Amino acid sequence: LIDPDRLRVSFEEYSSIGATDRDGLHRLALSEADGRVRDRFVDDLQELGLSVRIDELGNVFGRRPGTEDLAPVLIGSHLDSQPKGGRYDGQLGVLSALETLRILEDEGIETARPIEIVNWTNEEGARFKPALTGSGTYVGTHDLDTVLAETDDEGTTVAEALEEIGYRGTDPVGPDEVPNAALELHIEQGPRLEEAGHTIGVVEGVLGMAWLEATIRGNADHAGPSPMHTRSDALVAAADVVTAVRRMAGRLDDDVVTTVGELSVEPDSVNVIPAETTFTVDVRSYDDEVVLDAVDRVDDELRAACDREGTEYDLTELWRIPHTEFAPSVADAIEAAADGSDHPSMRMISGAGHDASYLAELTDAAMIFVPSVDGQTHNEREFTEWNDVVAGAEVFARTTRRLASA
Amino acid sequence: LIDPDRLRVSFEEYSSIGATDRDGLHRLALSEADGRVRDRFVDDLQELGLSVRIDELGNVFGRRPGTEDLAPVLIGSHLDSQPKGGRYDGQLGVLSALETLRILEDEGIETARPIEIVNWTNEEGARFKPALTGSGTYVGTHDLDTVLAETDDEGTTVAEALEEIGYRGTDPVGPDEVPNAALELHIEQGPRLEEAGHTIGVVEGVLGMAWLEATIRGNADHAGPSPMHTRSDALVAAADVVTAVRRMAGRLDDDVVTTVGELSVEPDSVNVIPAETTFTVDVRSYDDEVVLDAVDRVDDELRAACDREGTEYDLTELWRIPHTEFAPSVADAIEAAADGSDHPSMRMISGAGHDASYLAELTDAAMIFVPSVDGQTHNEREFTEWNDVVAGAEVFARTTRRLASA
Ligand SMILES: NC(=O)NCCC(=O)O
Ligand SMILES: NC(=O)NCCC(=O)O
Numbered sequence: 124l125i126d127p128d129r130l131r132v133s134f135e136e137y138s139s140i141g142a143t144d145r146d147g148l149h150r151l152a153l154s155e156a157d158g159r160v161r162d163r164f165v166d167d168l169q170e171l172g173l174s175v176r177i178d179e180l181g182n183v184f185g186r187r188p189g190t191e192d193l194a195p196v197l198i199g200s201h202l203d204s205q206p207k208g209g210r211y212d213g214q215l216g217v218l219s220a221l222e223t224l225r226i227l228e229d230e231g232i233e234t235a236r237p238i239e240i241v242n243w244t245n246e247e248g249a250r251f252k253p254a255l256t257g258s259g260t261y262v263g264t265h266d267l268d269t270v271l272a273e274t275d276d277e278g279t280t281v282a283e284a285l286e287e288i289g290y291r292g293t294d295p296v297g298p299d300e301v302p303n304a305a306l307e308l309h310i311e312q313g314p315r316l317e318e319a320g321h322t323i324g325v326v327e328g329v330l331g332m333a334w335l336e337a338t339i340r341g342n343a344d345h346a347g348p349s350p351m352h353t354r355s356d357a358l359v360a361a362a363d364v365v366t367a368v369r370r371m372a373g374r375l376d377d378d379v380v381t382t383v384g385e386l387s388v389e390p391d392s393v394n395v396i397p398a399e400t401t402f403t404v405d406v407r408s409y410d411d412e413v414v415l416d417a418v419d420r421v422d423d424e425l426r427a428a429c430d431r432e433g434t435e436y437d438l439t440e441l442w443r444i445p446h447t448e449f450a451p452s453v454a455d456a457i458e459a460a461a462d463g464s465d466h467p468s469m470r471m472i473s474g475a476g477h478d479a480s481y482l483a484e485l486t487d488a489a490m491i492f493v494p495s496v497d498g499q500t501h502n503e504r505e506f507t508e509w510n511d512v513v514a515g516a517e518v519f520a521r522t523t524r525r526l527a528s529a
Numbered sequence: 530l531i532d533p534d535r536l537r538v539s540f541e542e543y544s545s546i547g548a549t550d551r552d553g554l555h556r557l558a559l560s561e562a563d564g565r566v567r568d569r570f571v572d573d574l575q576e577l578g579l580s581v582r583i584d585e586l587g588n589v590f591g592r593r594p595g596t597e598d599l600a601p602v603l604i605g606s607h608l609d610s611q612p613k614g615g616r617y618d619g620q621l622g623v624l625s626a627l628e629t630l631r632i633l634e635d636e637g638i639e640t641a642r643p644i645e646i647v648n649w650t651n652e653e654g655a656r657f658k659p660a661l662t663g664s665g666t667y668v669g670t671h672d673l674d675t676v677l678a679e680t681d682d683e684g685t686t687v688a689e690a691l692e693e694i695g696y697r698g699t700d701p702v703g704p705d706e707v708p709n710a711a712l713e714l715h716i717e718q719g720p721r722l723e724e725a726g727h728t729i730g731v732v733e734g735v736l737g738m739a740w741l742e743a744t745i746r747g748n749a750d751h752a753g754p755s756p757m758h759t760r761s762d763a764l765v766a767a768a769d770v771v772t773a774v775r776r777m778a779g780r781l782d783d784d785v786v787t788t789v790g791e792l793s794v795e796p797d798s799v800n801v802i803p804a805e806t807t808f809t810v811d812v813r814s815y816d817d818e819v820v821l822d823a824v825d826r827v828d829d830e831l832r833a834a835c836d837r838e839g840t841e842y843d844l845t846e847l848w849r850i851p852h853t854e855f856a857p858s859v860a861d862a863i864e865a866a867a868d869g870s871d872h873p874s875m876r877m878i879s880g881a882g883h884d885a886s887y888l889a890e891l892t893d894a895a896m897i898f899v900p901s902v903d904g905q906t907h908n909e910r911e912f913t914e915w916n917d918v919v920a921g922a923e924v925f926a927r928t929t930r931r932l933a934s935a
Contacts, residue, residue, distance in 0.1 A: 206796040207749075249798045313754025330753060334799055343613075343908035346788035346811040347736060348719025348880030351778045353904065358789055359775045365768035372757045382752035383764055384799045386792065390612040392655045393740055393790045393809040393847075394881075395907045403799040405752040441799075474754030475800075498759065501801045502749035 124464070125520050126229070127513045130222045134512075137163065137202070137218060138210040147503030148210045152203035152245035153181065153281065158288030160202050164242055167221060171228055173240070177292030180270065181244040181285045182257045187224055188237050189527065195237035196526045197302035197486075198223065198519075200309060201246030201257070201478060208247075209310075209505020215493070215512060216308045217242055223520040234527035236303060243478045244290075250275045251284075253334055253442030258478035260296045262485045267296050298485070304453055304526045305482035308491040308519045310507050312475045314498030322514045323461040323468035324492030325454050329480045330378070330407040330472065331414045331446035337364065337425055341434040343390060343398035355433040358388055358397035363428035364421070368404055371420055379408045380474065381417060403441070409472055411445045447480040450487030453526070457491055460521035466514045475500075491519055530870075531926050532635075533919045536628045540918075543569065543608070543624060544616040553909030554616045558609035558651035559587065559687065564694030566608050570648055573627060577634055579646070583698030586676065587650040587691045588663045593630055594643050595933065600709035601643035602932045603892075604629065604925075607652030607663070607884060614653075615911020617716045621899070621918060623648055625714045629926040640933035642709060649884045650696075656681045657690075659740055659848030664884035666702045668891045673702050704891070710859055710932045711888040714897040714925045716913050718881045720904030728920045729867040729874035730898030731860050735886045736784070736813040736878065737820045737852035743770065743831055747840040749796060749804035761839040764794055764803035769834035770827070774810055777826055785814045786880065787823060809847070815878055817851045853886040856893035859932065863897055866927035872920045881906075897925055 140163065141156030143149050150156040161183060168175050168185035176184050186195065200216025220240045227234065243261075248254025251273045259265040271282040285291035311317075316324050341357035365383045372381040386402040406417040418440070425436045454470070461468035471492065482488040493515035496506040546566040547556030556562040567589060574581050579591035592601065606622025626646045633640065649667075654660025657679045665671040677688040691697035717723075722730050747763035771789045778787040792808035812823040824846070831842045860876070867874035877898065888894040899921035902912040 205798055205801060247798075248800060249796075252799065254800065311754060312751045314756070314759065315754075332753070342905075344904065345718045345881055345906045346790055347738070347786060347813050347882065348717065348721075348906070349786070349904060350720070351775075351786060353720065356775070356788075358771055358792060362768040362771035362775075365764055366772065369757075369762070369765045369768075380753060380755070380757060382762075382800070382802055384752055384794075384801050384803060385797045386764060386794050386803075387797070388790075388792050390655075390907075391791045391793070392611055392653075392907070393658065394654060394660065394788070394811050395611060395790050396788055397790060397792075398908065405800050407753050475751055476753065498750065498755060499748075500751045500754070501796075501798070502804065 125222050125226050125516050129225065130218060130516055133218050133221065137214055143207055143503055145503040147207050148204040149207050150204040151206060151250040152247060153284035153288055155288065157203055161290055164202065171224055176294045177290060178294040178296045179292055180257055180260050180267065180296045181290035181292060182261060183242045185240045186237055189235050190233050191235045193236045194300055194303035195239045196523060197239045197241060197305040197482065198523055199241035200307050201243045203245055203247050205247050205249050205501045207503055208501050209503060211310045211505055211507050212500055213246055215310060219308045219516040219519045222516055223523050226520060234524065235529050236527040238523065238527050246478055251281050254476055255478055255481055258481040262481045263297060264481060264484065302486045305479060305486055305488040306453065306522055306526060307477060307479040308515050309477060310500060311492040311495045312500035313495065315471060316492060316494035317496065319469055321469045322466045322494065322511050323518050324471045325457045325468050326473050326490035326492055327449050327454050327470050328409065328472045329447040329476060330409050330474050331411045331444060332405065332407040332476060333414050333418050333443040334441040335404040335418060335421055335438060336401065336441050337404065337436055337438050338399065338401045339429060339434050339436045340399050341397060341432065344396045346394040346396055349396060354396055356396050357400040357434055360428040360432040360434045361386065361400040361402055364424050367424040368421065371417060375417055376408055376410060376413045379413055379417060381406050407474060409446045444476060444480060447483050449483055449489035453487050453489035456525050457489060457518065457522050460518045460525060463521060464517050466518060491515055531628050531632050531922050535631065536624060536922055539624050539627065543620055549613055549909055551909040553613050554610040555613050556610040557612060557656040558653060559690035559694055561694065563609055567696055570608065577630055582700045583696060584700040584702045585698055586663055586666050586673065586702045587696035587698060588667060589648045591646045592643055595641050596639050597641045599642045600706055601645045602929060603645045603647060603708040603711040603888065604929055605647035606713050606715060607649045609651055609653050611653050611655050611907045613909055614907050615909060617911055617913050618906055619652055621716060622714045625922040625925045628922055629929050632926060640930065641935055642933040644929065644933050652884055657687050660882055661884055661887055664887040668887045669703060670887060670890065708892045711885060711892055711894040712859065712928055712932060713883060713885040714921050715883060716906060717898040717901045718906035719901065721877060722898060722900035723902065725875055727875045728872045728900065728917050729924050730877045731863045731874050732879050732896035732898055733855050733860050733876050734815065734878045735853040735882060736815050736880050737817045738811065738813040738850055738882060739820050739824050739846060740848040741810040741824060741827055741844060742807065742847050743810065743842055743844050744805065744807045745835060745840050745842045746805050747803060747838065750802045752800040752802055755802060760802055762802050763806040763840055766834040766838040766840045767792065767806035767808055770830050773830040774827060777823060781823055782814055782816060782819045785819055785823060787812050813880060815852045850882060850886060853889050855889055855895035859893050859895035862931050863895060863924065863928050866924045866931060869927060870923050872924060897921055
């Protein structure tokens with residue numbers, strides 16, 4: 124039902140764009156490498172004879188007509204990566220969608236519904252915050268102007284970065300026709316499929332999450348002549364919060380995860396007591412109340428640490444998205460497709476956020492997961508067995524045909 | 530004995546070179562601003578008719594001849610600053626020395642010994658590690674080639690930075706004639722003179738210190754789907770060490786201070802578990818054994834934290850300098866000068882490292898401290914009352930003349 128060799132060739136070629144020297148991918152959203160892989164993607168869509176449109180946020184769509192006047196099925200994922208990330212995250216979802224359209228074309232198969240393939244802008248949220256900005260704006264949850272004005276660490280805005288790589292499209296951001304269904308394939312990025320010995324994850328939902336940014340302000344002073352008891356050290360206070368965030372997870376609920384991923388120190392000089400620390404907190408749970416509870420606790424811990432250290436703090440919410448419940452109809456279609464191709468599947472919840480979460484606000488959506496070896500992701504060791512990739516792409520193609528059939 | 534108004538004008542003019550918008554100074558070693566203040570310093574030396582020499586490390590000397598064939602007295606300090614540091618640190622020592630030579634010239638006073646004024650390269654150790662590299666190389670403790678090859682965060686070497694600002698001199702680094710004595714004025718950078726209500730600190734010694742750099746390596750993974758118990762988070766381990774370093778000081782000895790001043794995280798992405806943290810530890814005590822003991826404890830804490838977290842670490846010593854005992858003869862000369870000008874003085878130990886520490890390895894050296902309001906330094910709130918500056922400069926000029934008289 125798909126051509127595994129062609130999929131492999133495309134996978135290798137796309138992976139070479141922004142490759143790291145350790146078989147990873149460093150292709151931050153709207154970077155020069157992201158521009159090149161988009162060019163390649165657009166070429167591939169045009170070669171398939173699809174009509175291509177690019178919206179003002181750089182989301183790239185290709186449309187294959189259906190035989191009937193029906194709402195389309197939307198398939199795809201994202202081509203941006205984490206810094207020194209892996210080659211499977213996102214890219215595999217785009218290439219499975221591309222292979223699905225290619226095989227339909229090869230075999231001259233027409234579908235009742237149009238099929239739209241998409242590459243979403245800035246899924247990762249690594250260079251520009253928050254994550255999933257392409258899909259979040261498409262469904263109307265994010266405000267386009269706010270997203271376009273977001274800056275990276277160098278102060279470059281999303282709008283400028285889009286111009287630089289030539290992907291500031293002209294189409295309005297949003298569906299001209301609300302899709303009838305949305306399907307996305309992705310690597311699991313966690314250990315559960317592997318642990319269970321299953322090839323296909325039928326994703327029924329996604330954890331809710333919050334991203335916070337905390338700034339602690341102390342007092343820069345000399346590391347030598349400043350007695351210990353006079354210090355207000357912004358890093359000492361931050362260390363207390365990092366420790367508390369780590370311990371918080373298990374105390375709240377079983378499925379909660381809490382992470383401090385970014386942290387920077389000012390003035391960052393060996394013999395100067397840190398005056399300011401800024402750090403992020405990522406909190407996730409399927410229970411949205413628990414996420415809110417964790418946010419409160421982060422605030423409590425900041426207050427306690429700052430009371431002890433004589434520092435001050437700000438806490439802002441960078442992003443919050445409630446948990447997602449995917450459409451049972453699409454999940455059932457995936458499960459049926461997996462059964463039909465004899466790949467063992469299991470129902471599961473995603474710990475990672477995905478564009479499909481925002482699409483679920485608009486239409487019936489669900490996702491297919493394939494296993495991540497050792498659960499590794501967002502690093503260069505990210506890996507999925509090729510057999511599992513092929514199995515996932517097959518189930519993806521089958522499910523797409525099923526969804527597009529009426 | 531000095532001209533306070535002229536000193537004030539020079540202080541304001543020098544302070545304008547690399548000024549921050551909050552009356553601080555951002556004049557990192559060998560930066561463009563450091564180049565401009567050096568040009569101004571060389572002009573001032575030439576205007577005084579001094580013979581100027583610049584060595585291969587950019588140390589700038591001006592020599593005023595004596596009436597007898599005797600070894601010189603070396604006076605001065607440094608013109609580089611911390612990032613967003615203060616205007617008094619270092620600069621005041623150079624300008625007090627300049628004012629001393631100006632007043633001798635004005636009044637046609639000759640001294641038996643030649644007097645050499647110096648601006649040392651990279652005292653702060655902020656842009657290039659370690660600190661005191663100009664004086665440390667001059668006395669032969671540091672290796673010139675190693676120092677020249679040291680890089681800043683952008684990978685620029687000391688040698689390149691010297692070329693860029695035109696201060697890669699040709700003179701060998703080191704004394705052509707060993708000075709008979711060395712004197713440096715500096716702000717205290719701590720709270721003790723102010724607390725005691727004294728204007729002049731007669732500095733008898735400097736704490737020994739060690740600078741360490743630790744790197745912790747964990748495993749980057751996704752902040753969402755990675756269960757808490759599978760994580761090896763390099764920042765969680767580092768936070769434990771930051772906390773331990775803070776607590777360590779009081780447990781070792783009363784005078785010990787311990788600081789983590791720099792810390793950075795890789796890949797530093799909000800939804801990625803930190804793979805690597807690098808941070809510095811600054812340890813100081815007058816008892817060199819206690820410094821070594823603290824270094825061992827940092828190693829113990831790293832091992833314990835990495836055992837708990839499943840991370841690995843490296844610990845390297847960036848710099849170590851034993852405690853300094855200054856020459857009683859020079860300290861006595863300072864005290865006599867303070868008494869002679871009716872400024873209340875007290876004997877004290879410096880918590881900050883100074884170029885005079887390295888000079889003490891070569892000759893009789895000591896230092897004069899003036900009070901720091903609130904003990905603040907290495908930040909833009911660094912401040913010394915102008916009366917105290919004038920008092921310090923007076924005592925400095927008197928002491929210099931005393932030292933140069935035979
Ligand atoms: N799949 C993925 O890595 N998404 C980025 C958003 C998130 O942090 O979950
Ligand atoms: N005085 C001063 O700030 N020196 C820098 C070296 C040190 O860290 O003590």
